[in-house]
Amino acid sequence: MLSVAICGAGGLGTRHAQNFRDIPEAQVTLVYDVVEEAAAALAGKVGARVASRESDLFGDEVDVVVVTTPTPQHAYFTIKAAQAGKHVLCEKPMCRTLEQGEEMLEAVRAAGVTFMVGHVVRWFRQYARARDLIQAGEIGEVGVARTSRINTMPSGRGGWFRDYALSGGVTLDMTIHDFDWLLWTFGPAERVYSVGAQRLMPELDYALTTIRFESGAIAHVEGSWADTGAFRTCFDIAGTGGLLRHDSTRMSTLTLQRRAAEEGRVGVQVPSSPAFRSPYMMEDEHFVQCVLTGEEPAISGDEALDAVELALAAMQSNEAAGEVVELS
Amino acid sequence: MATRLSIMSFAHLHADFYAGAIAALPDVELAGVWDDNPQRGKDAAAKYGTEFFSTPEELFAPENEIQGTIVTSENVKHKRDVLAACEAGVHILCEKPISTNVVDARVMIAEAERAGVQLMIAFPCRYTAAFGQLLRAVRNGELGEIIAIKGTNRGQNPGGWFDDPSLAGGGSVIDHTVHVVDLMRVLLDQEVIKVYAEIDTAFNPALPCDDAGILTMNFEGGCVATLDASWSRPGNYPIWGDVTMELIGTKGNASVDLFVEHVDTWRSGDGSYLWEPYGDDANAALIAEFAECVATGAPVPITGYDGLKAMEVALGAYRAAETSEPNDLPLP
Numbered sequence: 103m104l105s106v107a108i109c110g111a112g113g114l115g116t117r118h119a120q121n122f123r124d125i126p127e128a129q130v131t132l133v134y135d136v137v138e139e140a141a142a143a144l145a146g147k148v149g150a151r152v153a154s155r156e157s158d159l160f161g162d163e164v165d166v167v168v169v170t171t172p173t174p175q176h177a178y179f180t181i182k183a184a185q186a187g188k189h190v191l192c193e194k195p196m197c198r199t200l201e202q203g204e205e206m207l208e209a210v211r212a213a214g215v216t217f218m219v220g221h222v223v224r225w226f227r228q229y230a231r232a233r234d235l236i237q238a239g240e241i242g243e244v245g246v247a248r249t250s251r252i253n254t255m256p257s258g259r260g261g262w263f264r265d266y267a268l269s270g271g272v273t274l275d276m277t278i279h280d281f282d283w284l285l286w287t288f289g290p291a292e293r294v295y296s297v298g299a300q301r302l303m304p305e306l307d308y309a310l311t312t313i314r315f316e317s318g319a320i321a322h323v324e325g326s327w328a329d330t331g332a333f334r335t336c337f338d339i340a341g342t343g344g345l346l347r348h349d350s351t352r353m354s355t356l357t358l359q360r361r362a363a364e365e366g367r368v369g370v371q372v373p374s375s376p377a378f379r380s381p382y383m384m385e386d387e388h389f390v391q392c393v394l395t396g397e398e399p400a401i402s403g404d405e406a407l408d409a410v411e412l413a414l415a416a417m418q419s420n421e422a423a424g425e426v427v428e429l430s
Numbered sequence: 431m432a433t434r435l436s437i438m439s440f441a442h443l444h445a446d447f448y449a450g451a452i453a454a455l456p457d458v459e460l461a462g463v464w465d466d467n468p469q470r471g472k473d474a475a476a477k478y479g480t481e482f483f484s485t486p487e488e489l490f491a492p493e494n495e496i497q498g499t500i501v502t503s504e505n506v507k508h509k510r511d512v513l514a515a516c517e518a519g520v521h522i523l524c525e526k527p528i529s530t531n532v533v534d535a536r537v538m539i540a541e542a543e544r545a546g547v548q549l550m551i552a553f554p555c556r557y558t559a560a561f562g563q564l565l566r567a568v569r570n571g572e573l574g575e576i577i578a579i580k581g582t583n584r585g586q587n588p589g590g591w592f593d594d595p596s597l598a599g600g601g602s603v604i605d606h607t608v609h610v611v612d613l614m615r616v617l618l619d620q621e622v623i624k625v626y627a628e629i630d631t632a633f634n635p636a637l638p639c640d641d642a643g644i645l646t647m648n649f650e651g652g653c654v655a656t657l658d659a660s661w662s663r664p665g666n667y668p669i670w671g672d673v674t675m676e677l678i679g680t681k682g683n684a685s686v687d688l689f690v691e692h693v694d695t696w697r698s699g700d701g702s703y704l705w706e707p708y709g710d711d712a713n714a715a716l717i718a719e720f721a722e723c724v725a726t727g728a729p730v731p732i733t734g735y736d737g738l739k740a741m742e743v744a745l746g747a748y749r750a751a752e753t754s755e756p757n758d759l760p761l762p
Contacts, residue, residue, distance in 0.1 A: 295756075320642060328683060340633065344664050423648075424626070
């Protein structure tokens with residue numbers, strides 16, 4: 103039985119905690135958060151204890167630390183946990199700076215622990231399916247791949263998502279999902295060019311990024327924290343032999359409409375596509391299997407850092423207004 | 431008396447749309463056709479019940495009383511045909527792109543001015559109801575300041591001379607950049623000052639021209655934009671392509687998908703699935719406006735200068751792609 107400690111009781115900390123509670127080989131034993139009430143609330147939900155001190159995370163009873171803090175703290179907790187011999191599942195983005203990422207990789211390698219970054223989009227089946235189709239040559243050589251990931255401006259505790267210095271804005275925090283998927287699917291990126299509206303944070307953030315891959319494929323990546331509606335994604339991938347397209351707004355297997363209970367209240371419509379196993383659950387199950395068997399996680403630390411590097415390069419291009427950033 | 435228009439060349443497939451639009455307009459008449467491919471011209475003249483002339487001079491002979499002409503020749507021949515119309519004192523609606531280089535475009539604009547004829551460029555997307563409404567919303571400030579636009583004008587490779595850079599001046603980028611850039615210019619009332627592009631021959635490696643292009647533009651007021659000008663739709667795609675824009679403003683967002691209106695149509699006979707369109711006919715509205723300007727002398731709403739500014743972005747994109755560096759506009 104793996105003993106799992108959750109470090110950071112926010113939205114994703116909660117999701118992972120619930121998953122690990124439900125995985126037979128794992129048990130959530132500790133929840134840590136700088137805000138003790140938040141830790142207590144989550145610990146109560148999943149039958150865990152509150153870690154009153156940070157150092158409890160690294161005690162003998164813990165096998166796995168799940169790092170779900172704001173991005174700039176990922177490195178600190180990952181390194182501490184690795185040094186204490188804990189396996190680490192860290193939320194994306196892996197880190198706020200490349201230096202942090204290098205130190206994290208060094209620490210987990212030196213400790214020989216299992217380390218994975220939660221690029222959960224790899225378990226979203228439309229993305230996995232598209233990649234499989236591409237790898238199987240179903241649309242030939244890819245010429246132009248377009249992705250969009252669109253949301254309202256998130257807040258986070260204390261509004262940390264809205265602080266560019268902390269979250270890196272939409273590009274580092276959310277678009278990184280597409281960067282990871284693109285790198286996973288098309289291989290290394292050669293250069294990147296990005297424009298956007300970083301200057302308007304915290305009201306909104308929006309970026310349009312063009313990537314040229316060493317394979318020759320061109321990607322156009324839209325990242326939006328400027329929307330007013332429900333979260334949505336789409337992709338349109340054109341190759342010499344065909345086209346793949348997916349639009350999340352058109353793929354709801356179930357829509358529930360609730361009639362307004364009182365006069366003057368508007369009813370809500372909640373589209374969804376329920377699945378027997380959520381992508382987050384598959385991700386966490388995969389991580390547990392890797393820890394138990396010692397096999398390499400599907401997402402290596404190097405790959406996670408490559409995605410950060412691409413995101414930071416796009417942000418650099420954007421900030422410099424007109425710089426084409428070459429990737430090493 | 432009906433307004434008498436002519437068509438110079440049926441090389442561009444839009445010539446058929448325009449001839450059809452003329453036939454549908456009550457006060458406009460297709461009074462003659464010239465084509466440097468005589469058979470193509472004769473076939474078109476027969477199809478639309480008009481006369482074929484074997485030279486531009488014969489087409490524009492005084493007795494034909496041609497008031498305006500539509501130039502739908504291959505891109506590199508626009509200049510030749512526009513200058514012939516100028517010479518004859520006939521107003522011109524020129525297919526996009528205006529030409530394939532800045533020098534020719536400037537000559538065309540100057541010659542039209544000197545001859546006292548109007549030179550209009552065919553940007554029919556301006557004549558869609560959706561764009562009209564979007565433009566009003568933007569001008570009324572409903573979206574606040576526009577800070578970013580994501581555009582697409584994707585299509586299928588039209589084939590023929592469109593693949594031949596010596597006739598088209600390029601491939602998909604010169605073909606598909608100008609429509610959406612024109613719409614962006616109108617929406618923002620600003621010019622592009624910098625363009626970057628990734629361009630390639632991606633979908634049919636045997637082509638002598640590009641068929642994939644992603645452009646990134648900076649407008650003078652700070653708005654940024656991208657445009658997908660690729661022939662990336664496969665041969666069995668259910669419609670020719672698209673013209674879309676997503677606008678991000680400080681007060682709100684908007685999206686337009688100008689040719690999305692369709693009935694999904696599956697034909698069991700040939701196994702096809704197609705979008706059968708039912709939206710307004712933008713080409714007809716464009717032709718009606720041109721005919722109106724010819725008849726009344728009102729200034730054409732889309733000028734040669736508009737055509738030049740849109741084409742410059744495509745040419746700048748090619749330069750940027752060659753150097754992998756953003757290219758400043760206007761071009762020298």
